[in-house]
Amino acid sequence: MPYFVVRPEVELFATDEGTGPAVLLLHGWAGDGTDWSPLAADLIADHRVVVPDHRGHGRSSVPDGPYDAKTLAADAATLLRACDVPSAVVIGHSLGGAVASALAVEEPDLVDALVLVEPAQGRHDDLLKPALEAMRADPHSAAAQVFATFPAPDSPPWLEVWRRRRLAGTPLRVIADVYEQLFAGPEALGREAVGRSYLSRRRCPILSIYGGASPTFAAWDRALPHGPHDEVVEWPTAGHFPQHDDPAGFSALVRRWLSGLGFG
Secondary structure (H helix, E strand, O other), X not given: OOEEEEEOOEEEEEEEEOOOOEEEEEOOOOOOHHHHHHHHHHHOOOOEEEEEOOOOOOOOOOOOOOOOHHHHXXXXXXXXXXXXXXXXXXXXXXXXXHHHHHHHHHOHHHEEEEEEEOOOOOEOHHHHHHHXXXXXXXXXHHHHHHHOOOOOOOOOHHHHHHHHHHHHHOOHHHHHHHHHHHHOOOOOOOEHHXXXXXXXXXXXXXXXXXXXXXXXXXXXXXXXXXXXXXXXXEEOOOOOOHHHHOHHHHHHHHHHHHHHHOOO
């Protein structure tokens, strides 16, 4: 059954394929689970791979809200339990990285390890202020400007057309609400001031992967408390979507790290 009721007003579309150690793949803002198709196709050979669309995205229902990372993490926790998955490696991209971290803090028994790809965290308030003002004034135009910064230098044109089309199909209030609740307010996990203390509560192994345009965020991540198995990797030739820029290399990196933890 591809639809799961996680709240009375929220149905998540999700796929559940393969057998072996469980992996939960969480996509980013204005995307959907197809963002993970290259990695999912590789992992399904020897893992159980669960791939949802967040509320308000893809084929999932579009409630009035909320759209903060903790709420999306609660959705993911309910989904895992509905699928009888006792725990999983959680891999999150961008917004999905913030959701994955929230899941690790709020539901630590569900998370074996985290792989965070260009996670939406560590943004300083001074940089966020103009972006938030632009998003409040014209969500679609502001989001399009953000998306224009995502490609790697050699990203194929069809990939950017695909991403823009999905952005255009995401409800404007979802675009605006997700951004607002991730980067504004006293509990916004994307803010540097909030994220530092909150993310320090994670206790599982963490692999963080950053593209070539994110050295500041990679450095901020390295300054967080880390355990003996944690790694922060910078990928100079990748953009905001390393899993698309080099699918084979990305899968190899993830598999190498997971093998070191005993997850295959």
